[in-house]
Amino acid sequence: MLAFRLGFLDIGWLDLFDIGLVALLIYQIYNLVRGSVASRVFIGYLLVYLAYLLVKALGLNLMTTLLEYFISVGALALIIIFQHEIRRFLLLIGKSTNLTNSRLLRQWLFRDVNRTDANTPLKPIMETCKALSGEFSGGLLVLQKNDDLEKFAESGEIIDADVSKPLLLAIFSQYSPLHDGAVIISEGRLRAARCILPVSDDDELPPSLGFRHRAALGMSEATDAAVIAVSEESGRLSLAINGDLFINLSQAELENRLESYLRKSAK
Secondary structure, eight states, X not given: OOEEEETTEEEEHHHHHHHHHHHHHHHHHHHHHTTSHHHHHHHHHHHHHHHHHHHHHHTOHHHHHHHHHHHHHHHHHHHHHTHHHHHHHHHHHHHHTOGGGOHHHIIIIIOOTTSSTTTOOHHHHHHHHHHHHHHTOOEXXXXXXXXXXXXXXXXXXXXXXXXXXXXXXXXXXXXXXXXXXXXXXXXXXXXXXXXOOOOOOOTTSOTTOOHHHHHHHHHHHHSSOXXXXXXXXXXXXXXXXXXXXXXXXXXXXXXXXXXXXXXXOOO
């Protein structure tokens, strides 16, 4: 096995690979918690662990024992403190390993090519967004790509109708009992209205963005759906895709981004 000597240590290539993986994991965890209170807790715990390694190497048995107790209890505390970040991390892994995101696998294993992205009717959706924006009426529209959205549809009222501008405007009217929540457009049809979406806990979102935008971002973090949010206060259009929120888009920018995202071939 290839190895080299560093001082009094024999370090092999496998050891370097192991160190690199740990460093990458720590870096990714820090990226998840960066900018939040949890980031300071993470750095503090990391410093305590480094102190534990140091006193253990120096042979300070009493201090080592005390830090071992602290670290063992602290591990459980970290799970509680970082529950939201852990959830986001697991969702990220689940989305990146989702086999249904591969067009080739859907073709040969699931026989499900172009299930949604080629059938999503963008014209009535864009006309609805233009009308809602001009009237300063809030709206939240979820456009399915590959992931199954049935559990989110079941949280609202099942409609299962053709997508049309009059129907969408009637749903988002302030006098409609269905205007709260989101509409879900699945397989080219308006599947459900008044649906409940997961809300993002991203601390970096501007305070001016309300619950509607947080729900749009949260849905894009949990699924590969494209989510349009129309602000009731300003009429501005926003689009959430894959955990990213694009704010204050023009009609043309919104349509181009949707067209590119929903129509592009999955790799």
